Amino acid sequence: MRARSTPGVVAGLALLLLLIWPALSGCQFAQSSFASTASSAGSAFSAAATTLTFLHQGRLSRRYAASSFVNFKAELAGLDRQLPTLNGAPGKATLRHLLVLYRPAMQAVNAPCLDMACDWQAQIDALNRASKAFLGAGGS
Amino acid sequence: MKKWFSIALGIVTATGGFLDAGTIATAGESGAKFGLGLIWAVIIATAAIILLVEMVGRFTAVSKKPYAAAIRENFGFRFFLAPLICEIIAESLMLAAELGGVAIALSLLTGISWHYLFPVAALLVFAMAWRAPFDWIENGPAILGLVTLSFIAGIIALGGLPHDTLPTLWRPPVKSGDLADYLYLVAATLGSTISPYLLYFYSSGAHEEGWSGSSLLLNRVTAFLGMGFGSMGSIAIIVLGAIVLRPLNISGSTLGEVGLPMAKAFGVIGTTLFAVALFATCFGAALEVVLGVSYLIAQGFGWEWSENKKPVEAARFNLTLILFLLVAVLIGLRGTDPLQLALLASTVIALELPVALFPFLVLMNDPQYLGDKINGRWTNIAIIVILLLACIVALISLPLEILSGGG
Numbered sequence: 001m002r003a004r005s006t007p008g009v010v011a012g013l014a015l016l017l018l019l020i021w022p023a024l025s026g027c028q029f030a031q032s033s034f035a036s037t038a039s040s041a042g043s044a045f046s047a048a049a050t051t052l053t054f055l056h057q058g059r060l061s062r063r064y065a066a067s068s069f070v071n072f073k074a075e076l077a078g079l080d081r082q083l084p085t086l087n088g089a090p091g092k093a094t095l096r097h098l099l100v101l102y103r104p105a106m107q108a109v110n111a112p113c114l115d116m117a118c119d120w121q122a123q124i125d126a127l128n129r130a131s132k133a134f135l136g137a138g139g140s
Numbered sequence: 141m142k143k144w145f146s147i148a149l150g151i152v153t154a155t156g157g158f159l160d161a162g163t164i165a166t167a168g169e170s171g172a173k174f175g176l177g178l179i180w181a182v183i184i185a186t187a188a189i190i191l192l193v194e195m196v197g198r199f200t201a202v203s204k205k206p207y208a209a210a211i212r213e214n215f216g217f218r219f220f221l222a223p224l225i226c227e228i229i230a231e232s233l234m235l236a237a238e239l240g241g242v243a244i245a246l247s248l249l250t251g252i253s254w255h256y257l258f259p260v261a262a263l264l265v266f267a268m269a270w271r272a273p274f275d276w277i278e279n280g281p282a283i284l285g286l287v288t289l290s291f292i293a294g295i296i297a298l299g300g301l302p303h304d305t306l307p308t309l310w311r312p313p314v315k316s317g318d319l320a321d322y323l324y325l326v327a328a329t330l331g332s333t334i335s336p337y338l339l340y341f342y343s344s345g346a347h348e349e350g351w352s353g354s355s356l357l358l359n360r361v362t363a364f365l366g367m368g369f370g371s372m373g374s375i376a377i378i379v380l381g382a383i384v385l386r387p388l389n390i391s392g393s394t395l396g397e398v399g400l401p402m403a404k405a406f407g408v409i410g411t412t413l414f415a416v417a418l419f420a421t422c423f424g425a426a427l428e429v430v431l432g433v434s435y436l437i438a439q440g441f442g443w444e445w446s447e448n449k450k451p452v453e454a455a456r457f458n459l460t461l462i463l464f465l466l467v468a469v470l471i472g473l474r475g476t477d478p479l480q481l482a483l484l485a486s487t488v489i490a491l492e493l494p495v496a497l498f499p500f501l502v503l504m505n506d507p508q509y510l511g512d513k514i515n516g517r518w519t520n521i522a523i524i525v526i527l528l529l530a531c532i533v534a535l536i537s538l539p540l541e542i543l544s545g546g547g
Contacts, residue, residue: 030320043391050388050400059403063251064411067244068396070253074477075394135389139317 031139032088038098039138041079045105045131048072049124052112062114072109080106090137098133105130147361154193154366159288159373160425161241161482162234162332162489164418167374168398169483170325171381172391175305177312179375181326185333186371188526190363191519192334192497193342195504197359200343201351203509207343208439210509211499220440223336223499226492227436228464231337233485235429235468239265240478241422244395248415255475262469265426269461274348274447277431281424287417291376294405298383305382324540327533328483331490333374334530336497337432344435348448356513380405395479430468434461490537493530501527 031039051068054060080099083089104126113120170178196207203210212220240254242261247254268277295301314322351359380401385392392398395418402410431447438445438457445457472478501523504515515523 031317035317040391040393043389043393046388047390047394047397047400050390051396054400054403059407060411061251061408064248064396064399064403064408064415066251067247067254068394070247070255071244071394071396071477074475131389140315140389 032086034083034086034088034090035138037079037082037086037138038134039140041076041102042131042134042136042138042140044072044075045109045127045134048105048109048112049127049131052108052120052124052127055114056116056120065112065114069109069112076106076109094137098137101126101130101133147358150358150362151366151369154282154362154370158367158370159285159377159417159421160234160332160335160428161237161422161478162328162335162425162486163374164241164377164395164398164421165237165479165482166325166328166332166486167377168381168385168392168395170329171378172385172397173318174312174314174322174325175308175382175386176301176378177308177314177322178325178329179309179378181329182333182371182374182378184529185330186367186374188330188334188529189338190367191522191526192339192500193367194360194363195500195515195519195523196339196343197346197351197363198356198513199503199510200346201355201359202353202511202513204347204352205509206340206347206435206439207499207503208340208436209442210503212440212442214503214506215499217440223492223496224436224440226495227336227340227433230485230488230492231429231433232464232467232471233481233488234335234337235426235433235464236471236476237478237482237485238422238426238429239468239472240481241395242419242426243472244478245415245419245422248396248399248411248418254478258472259469261423261426262465262472265423265430266462266465268423269427269430269447269465270451270458272447274345277427277447278345281420281427284420285417285424287413287420288373288376290406290410290413290417291373291380291402294402294410295376295379295383297405298380298401301379302383305386308382320540323536324487327490327537327540328486330529330533331486331488331493331537332482333371334493334497334526335489336492337429339496340436341428341432344431344439344445348446353513393479394477430461430465433464434458487537487540490530490533492534494527494534497523497527497530 048069051060051065055062055065080102083098084095089095108123108126113123167182199210200206211223239258239261242264243254243257246257246261312322346355346359377398381392381398384401384404385397390397390400399411399414402414406413434457435445437460443456444454446454451458503509504523505520507514
């Protein structure tokens with residue numbers, strides 16, 4: 001009986017150890033709401049910049065990019081109102097800096113230059129700047 | 141010759157049908173956030189699903205009874221209600237996610253917003269589930285799903301793993317504050333791969349195809365090789381995310397993002413392959429979910445059921461199918477992102493795993509059903525380990541969902 005249950009117990013303990021090893025190394029368990037939201041926003045701005053870059057490099061179809069931007073818009077809309085209310089939000093100066101970068105980046109997300117006719121490079125720059133700032137604010 | 145064709149088809153079907161919205165969502169996000177650091181979870185989950193699929197196929201082939209009907213028969217109706225209710229809740233979320241996945245795939249191909257394409261996806265699934273014979277449902281999307289093998293070609297085209305990515309395999313880059321996120325993805329990976337609907341669907345499919353004791357080789361090969369190959373698609377998405385998305389700080393939180401590595405590898409053709417793979421896997425999985433739950437309900441209540449019967453000959457089974465699809469459509473029409481829905485569904489599935497898997501331990505050791513084909517010592521130990529794993533995952537999944545904010 002004892003021999004039968006041993007492999008199960010060992011496997012269970014091994015799994016448990018595997019699951020909790022980062023905790024043993026002294027990691028903080030979860031991010032604050034602000035850090036988590038800012039990181040997600042930074043990541044979404046980076047994805048938008050990459051999508052636009054790939055489109056103008058001919059690696060993506062216009063249809064794929066248009067579809068992707070619908071999701072970026074849904075993910076990033078309303079962030080300017082949400083950020084100041086979140087747990088762990090930084091001081092006013094940092095928030096103001098983020099919002100200054102958020103607005104032009106959001107304009108690019110709402111109306112991305114999917115053709116050569118408009119200034120897509122400026123949009124990519126705005127998205128990258130916002131991405132960097134939000135990722136930094138989120139601690140990434 | 142026919143036997144070998146069946147075996148080849150079984151492998152192809154299991155390989156192409158392995159991925160779904162849940163596995164793509166968790167794999168994409170895992171690779172993007174933690175490099176190769178969650179591949180171990182995919183391997184453990186794949187080993188578990190291989191064993192469970194082999195067992196449920198053996199059970200049905202030998203006993204000539206589908207798994208759900210045997211649970212009801214052996215444990216009684218009251219016990220049966222527990223997996224039934226859990227499955228209805230978890231899989232309605234998962235079906236909404238799969239329909240959303242189909243809609244997003246169509247959106248990536250057409251440029252039309254997925255919100256408008258969601259009802260189209262539901263209609264496509266309804267039409268196929270309503271009239272197509274079982275072998276079309278089982279083999280059609282799965283064969284198209286072989287496109288997922290192009291993800292492996294994508295890794296090769298990108299030049300393989302960079303030197304700095306490989307160490308993330310044994311040292312996951314879990315930064316301070318990311319632990320809840322990491323563990324949440326572990327639970328979601330296990331929940332999305334060890335899907336109870338797959339067991340109900342596989343068991344009912346074996347019954348629909350009239351499996352017997354002579355089908356055991358087909359069952360074993362399908363489970364081991366098919367599921368084994370299928371998991372490579374999941375691992376390939378993780379690797380692609382680790383190579384392309386992680387250095388760009390993209391978290392892979394939308395399906396369009398998960399397809400970006402294929403754009404880098406193959407350009408427009410790569411993203412088309414990704415969208416086709418997404419369509420095939422989510423369409424196939426949506427059919428499996430809607431049928432799996434309808435089979436579960438019909439078999440549990442003792443109703444007439446079969447995909448090979450005309451709707452009028454299995455009226456209550458087909459009515460269940462329509463109602464379940466309608467529930468998922470109502471959930472999906474709320475506009476929640478399908479990827480987030482898939483992650484949530486995977487967590488809820490993780491929560492119900494012990495309830496869904498416990499009957500295995502009893503049924504697979506009952507000679508009245510299985511004669512001399514009951515489980516051996518090692519397979520029983522394997523079930524106990526899987527159950528233990530399921531219990532741990534169930535305990536941690538909900539707190540982690542809250543702490544991590546849903547990935």
